[in-house]
Amino acid sequence: MDDTTPERQLPHLLAAALAARSRAxxxxxxxxxxxxxxxxxxxxxxxxxxxNAAYPEGLCAEAMALGALVLAGGTRVRAALVAADSTQAxxxxxxxxxxxxxxxxxxxxVWSADAxxxxxxHALGELLPASFGPDHLGPR
Ligand code: THU
Numbered sequence: 239m240d241d242t243t244p245e246r247q248l249p250h251l252l253a254a255a256l257a258a259r260s261r262a263x264x265x266x267x268x269x270x271x272x273x274x275x276x277x278x279x280x281x282x283x284x285x286x287x288x289x290n291a292a293y294p295e296g297l298c299a300e301a302m303a304l305g306a307l308v309l310a311g312g313t314r315v316r317a318a319l320v321a322a323d324s325t326q327a328x329x330x331x332x333x334x335x336x337x338x339x340x341x342x343x344x345x346x347x348v349w350s351a352d353a354x355x356x357x358x359x360h361a362l363g364e365l366l367p368a369s370f371g372p373d374h375l376g377p378r
Contacts, residue, residue, distance in 0.1 A: 241280025244317035244347050250274075250282055252351055255321040258284035258299065259353075266293055271328070272321045273299035277312030300334035304341065315342035318362075321351040327358035335366040344369075 241247070251274040259272025264287050271287045285302025300320060307315065315338055322328040327350035330338060338348070344363025349356050363369075 242276065242278060242316050244276060247276050247280070247282065247317060248319070248349065248356065251276060251317060251319040251349065252321070252356060254282045254284040255299075255319045255351060256353070258286045258303070259321050260286075262286040262299070263288045264296075265289065266291075266296070269322065269324075271299040273303040273330075274319045274321075275300075275303045275307050275312075275315050276317040277307050277310070278314040278316060279312065281307075281310065281312065283307040283310060283312065298331060298334050300330045301337055304337055307341070313341065315346060317347050317349070318342070319349040319351060319356070321353070323353040327352075329358075329360060329365055332366075335362070336369070338362060339366055339369050339371060 254274035255272040259270050262270035264270050266289045274284045283303050283306040285299045287299045289296035342362050346362045348360050350358040
């Protein structure tokens with residue numbers, strides 16, 4: 239296993255997502271979310287949700303983490319983890335599933351954590367089956 243092996247990075251993904259979650263700006267929903275992504279170089283990028291008074295314009299933690307990954311020169315997502323304090327496993331919203339899909343294969347693990355530990359694992363392809371992607375656009 240190398241540094242891009244998702245399972246090996248799981249403790250680090252969890253720590254990064256929980257740290258990011260502590261920075262969330264969510265005064266409207268009071269639902270703080272942290273996300274962490276593993277890139278193809280074994281680096282971890284994190285993000286938190288950032289809301290604002292125009293409620294629909296808030297940013298999801300996963301989108302913020304994806305922006306950090308791209309800004310750092312990452313081109314692929316090898317694993318994702320989203321952390322939130324909920325009795326049910328929190329998975330990325332529909333829009334974020336599509337955003338992740340741009341940079342991740344169907345088999346990429348998407349872990350869910352509560353405020354302390356991992357509680358669920360899905361493959362991205364389970365969360366967004368038969369998805370639309372870059373290949374549908376044809377050669378460009
Ligand atoms: N949220 C995320 O950041 N990621 C998710 O996976 C689920 C929802 C945010 C959006 C909003 O700021 C708050 O959580 C409540 O929906």
